[in-house]
Amino acid sequence: MVPLLLLCAAALPLVARGAIPAPEEAARMARFVLHNCDWGALATLSTQEGLRGRPFANIFSLSDGAPGPHGGSGVPYLYLTDLEISVQDLEVNSNASLTVSLAQTPYCKKHKYDPQNPLCAHIIFCGNIVKVNDSEAGLAKKALFSRHPEMESWPKDHNWFFAKFNITNIWVLDYFGGLKTVTPEEYYSVKP
Numbered sequence: 001m002v003p004l005l006l007l008c009a010a011a012l013p014l015v016a017r018g019a020i021p022a023p024e025e026a027a028r029m030a031r032f033v034l035h036n037c038d039w040g041a042l043a044t045l046s047t048q049e050g051l052r053g054r055p056f057a058n059i060f061s062l063s064d065g066a067p068g069p070h071g072g073s074g075v076p077y078l079y080l081t082d083l084e085i086s087v088q089d090l091e092v093n094s095n096a097s098l099t100v101s102l103a104q105t106p107y108c109k110k111h112k113y114d115p116q117n118p119l120c121a122h123i124i125f126c127g128n129i130v131k132v133n134d135s136e137a138g139l140a141k142k143a144l145f146s147r148h149p150e151m152e153s154w155p156k157d158h159n160w161f162f163a164k165f166n167i168t169n170i171w172v173l174d175y176f177g178g179l180k181t182v183t184p185e186e187y188y189s190v191k192p
């Protein structure tokens with residue numbers, strides 16, 4: 001009896017710290033994975049000479065709020081400059097896809113889940129990138145600079161600006177049997 005009690009007591013803080021949601025809670029899973037990720041792969045439609053119209057995936061730092069157990073806003077904020085090759089694509093066509101995966105957290109390594117294993121949960125967002133207005137820029141700055149302190153020292157003459165991924169479609173890959181879709185309404189209304 002005693003070891004069982006001890007086990008239960010030991011398990012409690014994990015839940016309190018925001019353990020991974022159950023696979024049937026797809027909207028919460030999407031929020032959980034995004035909040036636990038510091039970066040993602042962003043695919044744009046290339047405008048480069050010789051590559052025009054072809055998919056082009058690149059890594060971007062992101063944040064939906066300060067790290068920690070209490071969820072986040074769910075909004076993937078980004079810090080961008082027009083000098084960046086993918087941002088040049090977005091100026092022509094802001095449509096994009098963003099993928100985040102628990103492969104970048106200790107979770108999949110601890111459970112020995114290969115990144116392509118659905119149990120190593122990954123989320124695919126489709127939508128477009130939009131510049132945020134001045135009032136939202138404060139939130140975006142707090143979200144990004146708390147996780148990516150180096151951003152504060154990035155060259156001022158690059159004209160960095162705050163942006164967000166405007167989510168229109170969400171796919172959740174967190175279990176066997178195919179992917180699940182979540183609407184942006186479900187995603188933003190769920191308690192993370």
Ligand SMILES: *[C@@H]1O[C@H](CO)[C@@H](O)[C@H](O)[C@H]1NC(C)=O
Nearest residue numbers: 092093094095096127128168
């Ligand atoms: C972006 O995607 C939307 C939705 O599919 C589409 O209506 C729009 O034409 C696309 N924008 C461009 C610039 O291709």
Ligand SMILES: *[C@@H]1O[C@H](CO)[C@@H](O)[C@H](O)[C@H]1NC(C)=O
Nearest residue numbers: 131132133134135136137164
């Ligand atoms: C800024 O953007 C936010 C989020 O889209 C919106 O709720 C708010 O009304 C906007 N503020 C202004 C002053 O346009």
Ligand SMILES: *[C@@H]1O[C@H](CO)[C@@H](O)[C@H](O)[C@H]1NC(C)=O
Nearest residue numbers: 094127128129130166167168
């Ligand atoms: C965000 O996405 C919605 C749905 O596709 C679209 O109607 C809206 O225009 C987008 N917002 C911006 C600022 O591009």
